[in-house]
Amino acid sequence: MNTTTMPNELINLTISPRLAKNLRRNIKERLIEFILMLAALSAVFTTFAIVAILLYESFGFFKAISLVEFFTGKEWTPLFEDAHYGIMPLISGTLTTSAIALAVAVPVGTIGAIYLSEFASHKTREITKPILELLVGVPTIAFGYFALLFVTPMLQKIFPELPGFNMLSAGLVMGVMIIPYISSVAEDAMRAVPMSMREGSYAMGATRFQTALRVVTPAATSGIVAAYILAISRAVGETMVVAVAAGQQPLLTFNPMDGAATITAYIVQVAMGDLPHGSIGYQSIFAAGLVLFIMTLGFNIIGHVVRKKYTEKY
Amino acid sequence: MVNTQTPLKAESKDLNFFYASGHQALKSVSMPIYENKITALIGPSGCGKSTYLRCFNRMHDLYPGNKYEGQIIMHPDNTNILEHGVDAIEVRMRISMVFQKPNPFPKSIFENVAYGLRVRGETNKRTVADKVEEALKGAALWNEVKDRQQDLAFNLSGGQQQRLCIARALATDPEIMLFDEPTSALDPIATANIEELMSELRHKLTILVVTHNMQQAARISDYTAYMYLGEMMEYGDTDTIFTRPARKETEDYITGKFG
Amino acid sequence: MAVQTTQTQASVLNNLDAVRAMIRRHKRNDILFAAVGLIALMIGLLTLLTLFIQLVSDGYPRFNLQFFSDFPSRRPGSAGILTAWVGSLLVMLVTFFTAVPVGVGAGVYLEEYAPKNLFSDLIEINVSNLAGVPSIIYGLLALGLFVYGLGLGQSILTAGLTLGLLILPVVIVSTREAIRGIPVAIREAAYAVGATKWQVVSDHIVKYSQGGILTGIIIGMSRAIGETAPIITIGALTFIAFLPPSPISDVAPYLNFEWLSSGFTVLPIQMFNWLSRPDHAFHINAAATGAIIIVVTLLMNGTAIYLRYKIRKNIKW
Known part of the structure; x- marks a missing residue:
């Protein structure tokens, strides 16, 4: 089995058949391990490639457009004759739709998580959780259709002046989409709270609701917060719902009743047209993508750190 | 039975208990609990002593499928606390519990002790603060924490946490306090503190304690029950049980030949 | 007192x-x-x-066989999804053969081979990070790397590879979870009779975890079928009124790989295309396409969830 001395023996051709077999086997084993390692490294490679491509194309963009104009400019009109590259309107669109989505998903997701973890019977949980998973599996383009052709017309009955493209409808539908993310991560956190803590509360004569609200939820705070942060990251990166239903007009507004483009919707809009490769317009989607990547990466990292904290606690 | 002078606080009559799995953990257990006394439950692991204790504040209700049969009568009102019409929460408001491992809530020391009052809807700040102070004093913790009542309870030592849990249980003036191996997670000094505290508390309320430490039972209890395989093998006043047990099995367990 | x-x-x-x-x-x-x-x-x-x-x-009016066998058209009534479903099928083929070997390989490596050190931590962090990267970013990666960097163009190969990378974390994570469920005793039993590491992995580890791995693959593939944003980003939103060359030919060697470099469209792109037209008649086509996509993805996800439920019930180590 001593591999280091084997090559010499091989050269001398004095090798016994048994050792030769061992050698072949060892080489094969090493080769397989190497191939598997390459497969694992593909994850590192992908991250690296994403960062490299975004930085490379953005670099070209920022040679023409100053960072100051990019971050402080209030107009985003790369496709106009008189092009402006201020990303503020795209950020405002992204933040507004995400805020609406969270306003829906945070309360509904949290209440759902408390119900699942503290109230639901084993059977209810067994039925409900797969359904929530199915909801996660629905393609986002279908939600886009729903927002544009079902929710918006319905909202227009309440607000007759609501335009066909608006952030309210897109945000609401996106909110429903991310409920399962919040409820499942938050539920995990609550179920990680040791039973002894619940027993302590029940032994004092507390009801289920009191135990859930006063003991379990505070004990699971970090996990619940992590769920919110991961949900923000989802909302910020969501594309099809906003591209279809919120419109693609970059507009610096925080009014949910307006239509406005998000970062993602802008990327879709440019990709749909035929901007020549290497043009500043082409590069602009990478600059926008870089901002998006940094935002989501930031939220994901914070989310994971906060989440780690609760898994360590118990 | 053994004692006719001291009033009864509670008694179990032909108590059977079945876990959801169908396993019968208690077999026709009958036993008196005397007022302002400490009754100790001893026996080898798995003998049903903790199961028996947890019947008294209906902890088993928390897990679906568990079933009680028989009665636990509470005096002076003669309520069978296992009866269907009797609310488990009402029972727990009368009978509180201290667990094997300290289980403070992720709240401040003050809020931990005040928990039972909050649960009962007490909003008067003065009343809550007075009760908390009284309970902390009753649990011999006041001097150690009076200046840091807003600190997180997790920052206390294990022994302090257990006394905090006692204070929490004490704050709502329970009639009976259940202790489920309260010192098994503590060092000898903290254990001595808790034992002393229990002896003090007996003047205020009735205590039922599960312990696997025979010396502890001998030191602090007035009555002792020896349980084995879900059955009550022997019950009597502690001196008698430890010096002249009636049954061979009890003697074997107490002398360490078995268990 | x-x-x-x-x-x-x-x-x-x-x-x-x-x-x-x-x-x-x-x-x-x-x-x-x-x-x-x-x-x-x-x-x-x-x-x-x-x-x-x-x-x-x-979409009810369009639920007929015609809809599946018609090419897209400027007239909404006679437009169909032939090119779209064929495109989806071919793209999924590439995605499957990218994500499965790489994902399962990576999962096996991380669970069975990787030393617990900074190196494996690095890979692990990358995998969990990639799972949170918005899909449209994968589209930008593909646009810069596959379409222009490697000159693969807006082809089936590009789309398949992109979606393959996208679902890689799903496959890796489910492979790892499935493997983690196998007790050490099984490995020791195999080693004890003189098996090499690879024999243990291929004969036992992968075999006993195949149900869990399959679950992950199905969930990943169903996600890939419905993905729209990354495919739009590589610039594939064009009018496609032709089918890619057939992968199977009637002359030797019977296999043909020209389709890989062919232009294409897929179901969600076709839906988006129709949805973004102002003419409401096209919205009917979009709805019909959407219903088909949802049925397919729900069926796949449902199968995966059922499979996982069965595995959990049956295996008791």
Whole structure:
């Protein structure tokens, strides 16, 4: 089995058949391990490639457009004759739709998580959780259709002046989409709270609701917060719902009743047209993508750190 | 039975208990609990002593499928606390519990002790603060924490946490306090503190304690029950049980030949 | 002391009515919250149901075989999804052969081979990070790397590789979870009879975890079928009125790889295309396409969830 001395023996051709077999086997084993390692490294490679491509194309963009104009400019009109590259309107669109989505998903997701973890019977949980998973599996383009052709017309009955493209409808539908993310991560956190803590509360004569609200939820705070942060990251990166239903007009507004483009919707809009490769317009989607990547990466990292904290606690 | 002078606080009559799995953990257990006394439950692991204790504040209700049969009568009102019409929460408001491992809530020391009052809807700040102070004093913790009542309870030592849990249980003036191996997670000094505290508390309320430490039972209890395989093998006043047990099995367990 | 005892005992007993009223009040909150919680959970389900009914009823006129066998057209009534479903099938083929070997290989490596050190931590962090990267970023990666960097163009190969990378974390994570469920005793038993590491992995580890791995693959593939954003980003939103060359030919070697470099469209892109037209007649086509996509993805996800449920029930190490 001593591999280091084997090559010499091989050269001398004095090798016994048994050792030769061992050698072949060892080489094969090493080769397989190497191939598997390459497969694992593909994850590192992908991250690296994403960062490299975004930085490379953005670099070209920022040679023409100053960072100051990019971050402080209030107009985003790369496709106009008189092009402006201020990303503020795209950020405002992204933040507004995400805020609406969270306003829906945070309360509904949290209440759902408390119900699942503290109230639901084993059977209810067994039925409900797969359904929530199915909801996660629905393609986002279908939600886009729903927002544009079902929710918006319905909202227009309440607000007759609501335009066909608006952030309210897109945000609401996106909110429903991310409920399962919040409820499942938050539920995990609550179920990680040791039973002894619940027993302590029940032994004092507390009801289920009191135990859930006063003991379990505070004990699971970090996990619940992590769920919110991961949900923000989802909302910020969501594309099809906003591209279809919120419109693609970059507009610096925080009014949910307006239509406005998000970062993602802008990327879709440019990709749909035929901007020549290497043009500043082409590069602009990478600059926008870089901002998006940094935002989501930031939220994901914070989310994971906060989440780690609760898994360590118990 | 053994004692006719001291009033009864509670008694179990032909108590059977079945876990959801169908396993019968208690077999026709009958036993008196005397007022302002400490009754100790001893026996080898798995003998049903903790199961028996947890019947008294209906902890088993928390897990679906568990079933009680028989009665636990509470005096002076003669309520069978296992009866269907009797609310488990009402029972727990009368009978509180201290667990094997300290289980403070992720709240401040003050809020931990005040928990039972909050649960009962007490909003008067003065009343809550007075009760908390009284309970902390009753649990011999006041001097150690009076200046840091807003600190997180997790920052206390294990022994302090257990006394905090006692204070929490004490704050709502329970009639009976259940202790489920309260010192098994503590060092000898903290254990001595808790034992002393229990002896003090007996003047205020009735205590039922599960312990696997025979010396502890001998030191602090007035009555002792020896349980084995879900059955009550022997019950009597502690001196008698430890010096002249009636049954061979009890003697074997107490002398360490078995268990 | 005796006096105090009676006093404290009075706290519940003497106020029994008040205590009981309070408990009843608190319990009403329990019931109230349980109802609210159930409603909260139903919101998702109800939305899914409404969405599906809406798509089916809107797209109803187009549910016929013609719709599946027609090419896209400028006339909404005679436009079909032939190129789209063929494109989806071919793209999925590439995605499958990218994500499965790489994903399963990576999962096996991380669980069975990787030393627990900084190197494996690095890979692990990358995998969990990639799972959170928005899909449109993968589109930008593909646009810069595959379309222009490697000159693969807006082809089936590009789309398949992109979606393959996208679902890689799903496959890796599910492979790892499945492998983690196998007890050490099984490995020791195999090593004890003289198996090499690779023999242990291929004969035992992968075999016993194949159900879990399959679950992950199905979930990943169903996600890939519905993905729209990355495919739009590589610039594939064009009018495609032709089929890619057939992968199977009637002359030797019977296999043909020209289709890999062919232009294409896929179902969600076709849906988006029709959805973004102002003419409402096209929205009917979009709805019909959407209903088909949802049925396919729900079936796949449902299968995966059922499979996982079965595995959990059957295997007891």
